[in-house]
Amino acid sequence: MRKITELPAWERLFKRIVWEQIGDIEGKKILDFGSGEGITANHFAKGNEVIAIEPSEQMLKDAWTDYPYRQIIGDGGAA
Numbered sequence: 001m002r003k004i005t006e007l008p009a010w011e012r013l014f015k016r017i018v019w020e021q022i023g024d025i026e027g028k029k030i031l032d033f034g035s036g037e038g039i040t041a042n043h044f045a046k047g048n049e050v051i052a053i054e055p056s057e058q059m060l061k062d063a064w065t066d067y068p069y070r071q072i073i074g075d076g077g078a079a
Helices: 011-022 039-045
Strands: 027-031 049-054 070-073
Touching: 011 027, 011 039, 027 039
Parallel strands: 027 049, 049 070
Antiparallel strands: none
């Protein structure tokens, strides 16, 4: 399991502020556009159904996957 403490201090602070503003949620369907390494998708996948969309395969190379969520590689546009 990857730890939030592995992130730079500024990124940990930003994510904790955003997550605190969103609050504790459970049993929801969540869509994460521009999921990057999946840190937020992974965080909210505990107790929720999460779909994460990220156009860069490079960003997904080190994706956080401690909790199951669906990862889509692409930009969400119509084919």
